[in-house]
Amino acid sequence: MSTQLESWRNMALEFVPHALAGHDVPRVLAARQSAFTRFAEHGFPTRREEEWKYTDVSAIGRRTSLAPDNIPPDPSFEAKLLAWSIASEGMHLMVFVNGHYDHTLSMTDHLPHDIRLTSLAYLLDDTSHFSEKFFDKKFIAHDFFDKKHEHTTFSALNNAFATDGAVLYLAPDMVLDVPIYLLFIASGRGAAIYPRNIIIAGENSRAKIIEHYIGTLDVHNFTNAMTQINIAAGAEIEHCKLLQEGPAATHIAGIHAEQATGSLFISHAFTLGGHLCRNDITTQLNGTNSHCELNGLYLMNERQHVDHHTRIDHIAPESSSQEHYRGVLDGSAHGVFNGKVVVHPRAVKTNAHQVNHNLLLSRQAEVDTKPQLEIFADDVQCTHGVTVGQLDEDSLFYLRSRGIDADLARSVLTYGFANDIIERVSVPYLRTRIEHLVLDRLPQGDQVKDLL
Amino acid sequence: MLTINNLHVAIDGKEILRGLNLNVNAGEVHAIMGPNGSGKSTLAQVLAGREGYQITAGSAYYMEQDLLAMTTEQRARDGVFLAFQYPVEIPGVSIALFLKTALNTIRKQRGLPELDAIDFLNLMRNKMQQLDMDESFLSRAVNDGFSGGEKKRNEILQMTVLEPKLLILDETDSGLDIDALKLVADSVNSMRNPNRAIILVTHYQRLLDYIVPDLVHVLLQGRIIKSGGAALARELEKHGYGWVEAESTSRQVA
Incomplete structure (x- = not known):
C-alpha cells in the first residue's frame, strides 16, 4: 500500500x-x-x-x-x-x-x-x-x-x-x-x-x-x-x-x-x-453479422495529452469492424493510440480493418501508437496499418504553385487530413461545426472557413 | 517575358541543366522537346520554384524580376503557372476549396475583389463545360482517385481559371486519349494571346499537331542544342533525337 x-x-x-x-x-x-x-x-x-x-x-x-x-x-x-x-x-x-x-x-x-x-x-x-x-x-x-x-x-x-x-x-x-x-x-x-x-x-x-x-x-x-x-x-x-x-x-x-x-x-x-x-x-x-465502425480524430497542441484506447471483441461469426483514427499533433503535444482487436475462437469469417495515421506538425510533438490484433479463429481477414509523418512536400509545392502561401497551404493540407474523419459523420450540422473547430485551430483557418 | 541565361542546376550534386539559354516573348508558344533524362522536367520545376534543386550558375528573369529569388507562391501570383506532369493527390480537399483559395489569393494580388460563391460557381461551370468536365468534379477531392486523363484535365481547368501570364505545360499530353488531347489543345489555344507566353514541355510531337508552336527547342543533356520552327518537331518525330545529337557533336568537333 x-x-x-x-x-x-x-x-x-x-x-x-x-x-x-x-x-x-x-x-x-x-x-x-x-x-x-x-x-x-x-x-x-x-x-x-x-x-x-x-x-x-x-x-x-x-x-x-x-x-x-x-x-x-x-x-x-x-x-x-x-x-x-x-x-x-x-x-x-x-x-x-x-x-x-x-x-x-x-x-x-x-x-x-x-x-x-x-x-x-x-x-x-x-x-x-x-x-x-x-x-x-x-x-x-x-x-x-x-x-x-x-x-x-x-x-x-x-x-x-x-x-x-x-x-x-x-x-x-x-x-x-x-x-x-x-x-x-x-x-x-x-x-x-x-x-x-x-x-x-x-x-x-x-x-x-x-x-x-x-x-x-x-x-x-x-x-x-x-x-x-x-x-x-x-x-x-x-x-x-x-x-x-x-x-x-x-x-x-x-x-x-x-x-x-x-x-x-x-x-x-x-x-x-x-x-x-x-x-x-x-x-x-x-x-452474427454485426458491424462496427470506430472513427476518431485528435487534434492537440502545446502540452496537451490525448489517449485513445479502443477494443473490439469479435465474439460471433461473420462480424466486421472498420477503424479509422487520425491524429494531428503540434507543439509539445503527446498522442497515444492503442487499438485492440480480439477475434474470439467462435468468430470465423471475421473481417477487421484498422488504420491510424498521425501527422506531427512540430519536432516536439510525439505519438505512441500500437495496433494490437489477437486472433483465435481461422478463416478471418484482419489488417492494420499505422503511419506517423509530416506534411507531404510535394503536396505543399502543388498548393504553393497555385499562389497559396506556405502557412495557408499547410492549414489546407492539415484540414484535408482531418477531413477524412470528419466527412464520415452523417449529421451535416455537426460536420460543419467540427470543420470549424478544426479550422479555428489552424493558422489562417478563418480564410479556409470562409471558402467552404 | 522570360529570359534564362546560362542556367546550371544540380540535384544531390548531380548536374541536370548545364548552361541553358532561353528567351520567351509575350505572345509566343515555345515547345521544348528532348528524350527522357534531358532535363525537361527539371527546367519546368525550377521555373515554378520547386525546392531541393541547387542553382549553381546563371539567371532567370521573368517580367524584369529575378525569378529565382521569388518564392513559389509569389511566382504563381505574378502569373507563372505549371501544369504538372504528375498532379499531386490531395485527399480531403475538394477542387472547389482548392481553386477558390488559389483564385482569391491571385485575384487579391491583381487588386481584384474576391469572388463570391455564386460568381465562382458560374465561372467554374463555364470553364468545366469547355473541358467536358462534369460539375460533380467540384466536390471531389483534388486528384484523389482520378484517372490519368482526369488529372491532366484538372490541370488545364486550373490554368483556365487562374489565367496565368506564363504557362508551362509539363508533358500534359501523356496519358490523354485523342479526344481529351483535342479538348486540352483547344483550351490551350484559346489561351493564346499577345500578352501571354506558353512553354510546352513534351516528349512527343503529337501535341504539337494541335498546338502549333512558334519555336521548337531540342534539349539534350541539360542544354538547348537546336532551335527551329514548327517543322523541326516533325523532323524529330521522323528521325528521332539521334540525328540532332550527331549534328551537335560534329559541330562541336568542328
Missing part, C-alpha cells in the same frame, strides 16, 4: 454517495458503495500498468477533492448560447451542467412516443419511476451498476459517483431521424464531474446521438464520464463524441457498446480540447 497521502483514501466511504441520486434507494446505495470499494482496492492506475503506460493520471489522485460537484453553478453565457443554437436547429437536446441535468436549457418536447429520454437522476431518485414501461427495477439494480461495465478503475469510480446523465430507450422498430444532442457543460472552479449515459436500442431501431463536452474556463475540472450502449438485433446507432474541454481540464471517459445480430454501431470521437484526455471505447460484437 502506498504511503503517499491521497485524498480519496481519506474520504469516509459511508458518506461518499451522500445526497447523490438514489441515495434513499437501498439497492442503489449498496451498488454505489460496493463500486467504491472496488475502486479503492485498486486505486488510480499507475504507468506500470500496460494500459496506462503512456498516460500519467497521478495528478488526479492529488486533487483536493474527488467528490462530485453537487450544486452546479450557472453555466457561462457562451455555453448557454451554444445550447440555444443547438435547440434552434431542432435537435432533441439535454443539457447537463457539471453532471446535473438542466431542464431550463434542454429541449425534449418533440420526441416521438416510443422514445423515452430521461435524466438518470430522475430514475434513480424515485423507485416509482422504475415501474414505468421502459425501465424495470431489474435493469437499474442489476444492469446499470453491474461490474461488467467496469472496464477501467475509472468506471468503478463513475459507478460510485455518477450524478446524472441521459437514459435513452428506443422501442423496437423506432427510427429517429433527428439527432439527440447531449451537451455537457463543465463550469465552476475545479469541479469533479461524473456523467453517466445509458442507451438502449430496441430491435431494428435507429438513432444518432451526439455527446458533446465543453469547458469554457481555464480551470482544473475533472470529468469522469461513462456511456453504455446496448444495441439489439438489427438496430443502428451512430454515436458522436465531441470533446472540447477547457485547457486545464482532465477528461477520462469510457464508451462501451454491446451488439446483437445484424446490428450496426458507428462511433466517432473528436478530441479537440483538454489538458489530459483519455477515451476508452469498446464494443462487443456478440451477434
Whole structure:
C-alpha cells in the first residue's frame, strides 16, 4: 500500500454517495458503495500498468477533492448560447451542467412516443419511476451498476459517483431521424464531474446521438464520464463524441457498446480540447453479422495529452469492424493510440480493418501508437496499418504553385487530413461545426472557413 | 517575358541543366522537346520554384524580376503557372476549396475583389463545360482517385481559371486519349494571346499537331542544342533525337 497521502483514501466511504441520486434507494446505495470499494482496492492506475503506460493520471489522485460537484453553478453565457443554437436547429437536446441535468436549457418536447429520454437522476431518485414501461427495477439494480461495465478503475469510480446523465430507450422498430444532442457543460472552479449515459436500442431501431463536452474556463475540472450502449438485433446507432474541454481540464471517459445480430454501431470521437484526455471505447460484437465502425480524430497542441484506447471483441461469426483514427499533433503535444482487436475462437469469417495515421506538425510533438490484433479463429481477414509523418512536400509545392502561401497551404493540407474523419459523420450540422473547430485551430483557418 | 541565361542546376550534386539559354516573348508558344533524362522536367520545376534543386550558375528573369529569388507562391501570383506532369493527390480537399483559395489569393494580388460563391460557381461551370468536365468534379477531392486523363484535365481547368501570364505545360499530353488531347489543345489555344507566353514541355510531337508552336527547342543533356520552327518537331518525330545529337557533336568537333 502506498504511503503517499491521497485524498480519496481519506474520504469516509459511508458518506461518499451522500445526497447523490438514489441515495434513499437501498439497492442503489449498496451498488454505489460496493463500486467504491472496488475502486479503492485498486486505486488510480499507475504507468506500470500496460494500459496506462503512456498516460500519467497521478495528478488526479492529488486533487483536493474527488467528490462530485453537487450544486452546479450557472453555466457561462457562451455555453448557454451554444445550447440555444443547438435547440434552434431542432435537435432533441439535454443539457447537463457539471453532471446535473438542466431542464431550463434542454429541449425534449418533440420526441416521438416510443422514445423515452430521461435524466438518470430522475430514475434513480424515485423507485416509482422504475415501474414505468421502459425501465424495470431489474435493469437499474442489476444492469446499470453491474461490474461488467467496469472496464477501467475509472468506471468503478463513475459507478460510485455518477450524478446524472441521459437514459435513452428506443422501442423496437423506432427510427429517429433527428439527432439527440447531449451537451455537457463543465463550469465552476475545479469541479469533479461524473456523467453517466445509458442507451438502449430496441430491435431494428435507429438513432444518432451526439455527446458533446465543453469547458469554457481555464480551470482544473475533472470529468469522469461513462456511456453504455446496448444495441439489439438489427438496430443502428451512430454515436458522436465531441470533446472540447477547457485547457486545464482532465477528461477520462469510457464508451462501451454491446451488439446483437445484424446490428450496426458507428462511433466517432473528436478530441479537440483538454489538458489530459483519455477515451476508452469498446464494443462487443456478440451477434452474427454485426458491424462496427470506430472513427476518431485528435487534434492537440502545446502540452496537451490525448489517449485513445479502443477494443473490439469479435465474439460471433461473420462480424466486421472498420477503424479509422487520425491524429494531428503540434507543439509539445503527446498522442497515444492503442487499438485492440480480439477475434474470439467462435468468430470465423471475421473481417477487421484498422488504420491510424498521425501527422506531427512540430519536432516536439510525439505519438505512441500500437495496433494490437489477437486472433483465435481461422478463416478471418484482419489488417492494420499505422503511419506517423509530416506534411507531404510535394503536396505543399502543388498548393504553393497555385499562389497559396506556405502557412495557408499547410492549414489546407492539415484540414484535408482531418477531413477524412470528419466527412464520415452523417449529421451535416455537426460536420460543419467540427470543420470549424478544426479550422479555428489552424493558422489562417478563418480564410479556409470562409471558402467552404 | 522570360529570359534564362546560362542556367546550371544540380540535384544531390548531380548536374541536370548545364548552361541553358532561353528567351520567351509575350505572345509566343515555345515547345521544348528532348528524350527522357534531358532535363525537361527539371527546367519546368525550377521555373515554378520547386525546392531541393541547387542553382549553381546563371539567371532567370521573368517580367524584369529575378525569378529565382521569388518564392513559389509569389511566382504563381505574378502569373507563372505549371501544369504538372504528375498532379499531386490531395485527399480531403475538394477542387472547389482548392481553386477558390488559389483564385482569391491571385485575384487579391491583381487588386481584384474576391469572388463570391455564386460568381465562382458560374465561372467554374463555364470553364468545366469547355473541358467536358462534369460539375460533380467540384466536390471531389483534388486528384484523389482520378484517372490519368482526369488529372491532366484538372490541370488545364486550373490554368483556365487562374489565367496565368506564363504557362508551362509539363508533358500534359501523356496519358490523354485523342479526344481529351483535342479538348486540352483547344483550351490551350484559346489561351493564346499577345500578352501571354506558353512553354510546352513534351516528349512527343503529337501535341504539337494541335498546338502549333512558334519555336521548337531540342534539349539534350541539360542544354538547348537546336532551335527551329514548327517543322523541326516533325523532323524529330521522323528521325528521332539521334540525328540532332550527331549534328551537335560534329559541330562541336568542328
